[in-house]
Amino acid sequence: MSRSTKLIVFASNLASLWLVATLVSRGIPRIILPTLAAFVVFGAAAYLIRERALSVVMATLYAFPALAFAWFGNFIYSYYAIWLAALTGAMLPRAMGSPWAYPRRFAWPLVLWALALALSWPMLVLREVDFQPALLSPAGMGAAVLPQSPAIVSVWIASVASIVMSGLLLLDWCFLEFTSDGLPRFERRVIGPLLAGALIAAVIAIYQAVVDITFLNQTLFASIGRVVGTMRDANPFGAVMAMWLPVAAAMMLKKDSAAARLGWVGAFVAFGIAVWASGSRTALLGALVALVVLAWHVRGMLTRKWAAAGSVAAVAVAVGIVSFVPSTSVGRAKAMLPSLSGENLRTAAYQLWSRDLYGTVALEMISEHPFVGIGTGGYNYQYSEVLARTSGANRPPDNAQNWFRQQLAELGLLGSIGWISFLLMFGWLLMSRSPKSSPMVRGAIAGATLGLAAASLLGMPTQDAAASLTFIVFAAWYIKLTHADSGARATDVAGLPAIQWAVIVAILAAFLGGTLYTAQHELRPPVRAQQIHFPYRYGFAANADDPSERWTGPKAVEVVFADKRWMKLELGQVAPDAEAHPVQVRISLNQKEILRLNRRGNFPVIRWIRMPAYQTPLLLEIEVDRTFRPAVDGTHDDPLTRDRGIAVRQWTFTDDDPPKGSITIESPDLFRS
Secondary structure (H helix, E strand, O other): OHHHHHHHHHHHHHHHHHHHHHHHOOOOOOOHHHHHHHHHHHHHHHHHHOHHHHHHHHHOOOOHHHHHHHHHOOOOHHHHHHHHHHHHHHHHHHHOOOOOOOOHHHHHHHHHHHHHHHHHHHHHHHHHOOOOHHHHOHHHHHOOEOOOOHHHHHHHHHHHHHHHHHHHHHHHHHHHHOOOOOHHHHHHHHHHHHHHHHHHHHHHHHHHHHOOOOOOOOOHHHHOOOOOOOOOOHHHHHHHHHHHHHHHHHHHHHOOOHHHHHHHHHHHHHHHHHHHHHOOHHHHHHHHHHHHHHHHHOOOOOOHHHHHHHHHHHHHHHHHHHHHOOOOHHHHHHHHOOOOOHHHHHHHHHHHHHOOOHHHHHHHHHHHOOOOOOOOOHHHHHHHHHHHHHHOOOOOOOOOOOHHHHHHHHHHHHHHHHHHHHHHHHHHHHHOOOOOOOHHHHHHHHHHHHHHHHHHOOOOHHHOHHHHHHHHHHHHHHHHHOOOOOOOOOOOOOOOOHHHHHHHHHHHHHHHHHHHHHHHOOOOHHHHHHHOOOOOEEEEEEOOOOOOEEEEEEEEEEEEEOOOOEEEEEEOOOOOOOOOOOEEEEEEEOOEEEEEEEEOOOOOEEEEEEOOOOOOEEEEEEEEOOOEOOOOOOOOOOOOOOOEOOEEEOOEEEOOOOOOOOOEEOOHHHHOO
C-alpha cells in the first residue's frame, strides 16, 4: 500500500508536468523538449552521482526564472514545469519502489494530502472541459464560445498541483536519502546549494535597488520601483529572502570564527536589503516575525553585553537600509493605513480580512462547497465568476490573498484534513523545546516558518514554486534538527497501521466522490456560465447546405436566453443508416431530461418549450449515442463536430401560442435550481 500509493503520486506528478509542457508548447516557446530533457538528464545523473544531482537542481531554484527568461526571452509561471521535471528526475532513482519515508507522526496526513491532490486534479481538468477532452485542442476551442480557455485553466490546475506534489515528494526524499543521523550531509547537499542560490539572488537584488532597477527585471515591478532578484516576482522573492534572513542572523551569532561571523553579517545585510527593496509588505511582516521568534529562542544564550551590542547593530543596519535603499513598502502600507484613527484602523482591519473582496469571495466559495471545495487551482479562475454573480463586479483572475483561506476554499474540509493536520503537528513541534538541537538554528528556522505563516495570512507567497519548496526544505531541516525523524527509515514506516490506511481511504473516497459529483453538477463550466449569464456554447457546427440549420457532434451544449414566451426546438436529419440502426437522441434543459427518442429517419421533430422570465439563462444539451462522419471537403476541423450527430434548426422564439396539436413542454420544475 505504501509503495503503490507513492508510485501513484509520482505518476500523477509526471502526468501533470507532461500536460503543462504539452499545452504550453502549442505557443512559443515550446517547452516540451526542455522539460523532457531536464527529467531524463537529472534522472540519469541521479543514478551516477546520487544526491549530488539534486544539489545541482536545488542550487538553481531561485535562478531558474531568470535563466528561463534569458533562454526563452520571457517567463511565465508554467515554465517551472522544466525545473520541477529536473527535480522529479533527480528524486526518482532513489525513491522508485520505496515506501513512504515520512516520520511516523507526520506520515498519515502527508500521504493523505499527496493522494488527495494526485487523484483529484485529473478530475478537475476533465471538469473544465466538461468531460470533452477535445475542448483542449485548438480546433475544438475554435468553434466554441467559452468564458475562459479550458487549456489555460488546465495548465493552471496542473501547475498548482505539480508544485505541491513535487514538494511533498521532496520532503519524503529528504528523509529517505538522509536518515536521522544524516543531518550534516543534508545541510551540505540540500541547504548549502539552496543558500548559495539565495545569496546570488540577494546580491542581484542589491544591484537592482541601487544601480539599475531593470537589470534582470523587465517586469511590471521595475516600473513601480520593486526589485525581483532572479525570481521575476517581487512578492515570492521577498518572502524567500525573509526566510533566509533569520538563518543568517543565527549563524552570525553562532560562529566562533571572526571571518565566518563577518561573512554571515554580510549575508544578513544582503537578505535585509533584498526584503526591504522587494517592496513586499507581507515579506516585511514575515521578516519581523522571524527575527522576533529568533530573539525569543536565543534570549537566554547571550550576555547582556552581546544582547545590547546585537540590538544596536540590528537597529543601525535597519536604519541604514531604510535610509539608503529605495523601497515602496512604507508608501504601500500608508495607503492602507493613512493614520491611526479609529475609523482608519477599522477600515484597515476590514481590508485585511476581506482583502478588497478577494477574501469575501473565498468565504462565499467555502459556504457553497464546504466539504470538497471548488478544486485545486480553482480559486484563481472561479474568483471572477463568483465575484460577477455576487457583486456584479468584473475583475481578472487572482488569488484569495490568504493561503489558508484559499486552500480551504479549493479543497474543502475533507480535502484539507491532510494539510491542516500536518501543519498543526508541525506547529506543535515548532513550539516544543528540544535539548538535542542548536537553539539558534532551530529558532531561526522556527522564525522563518512562522514568519511565512504570518505572510500567508495576507498573501499567497507559496503559490510560487521557489517559496513553496523553500518551506518544504526548512520543514525537513527543522524536523532533523529536533530528531523528530528518529527511526524514519523507509523500512520502518513501510506499513502504516491498518486503521490509518482505513481512515485515509475513507476520507479519499468521500472527497473524490464529492469532487466528481460537483464536477458533473453545480461546478460544471456550463452551469457556472449559466449563473453569470454567459452565452456558453460548444459542439455545434454550421450546415453549409442550410444556414438555418446546425449539426451537433456527439454532444452539444449551449446557454440560451429566454427571449419570448415560447421556444421552438426542431430536430432534423441524423446518420444515413438510421432506419436500420436508430440513433438515440437525448435532450436536457437545465440538467433535466425533456426528450429521449430513437431517430430512424430525417422527418422533423418539433417541441415547443414555454420560457420563464425574460432573459433567463437556460442550459440546453443535446447528446446522441452514435455519430457518422460524412465525406466532407476538409473545411470541418472541429473535433467536436467532425463526427456528426443530429441536425437542429436555429432556436426560434415567439410570443404567439404554438399551433394547435403541437407538443409542448411546460413543466415549471425545469426552471427551479
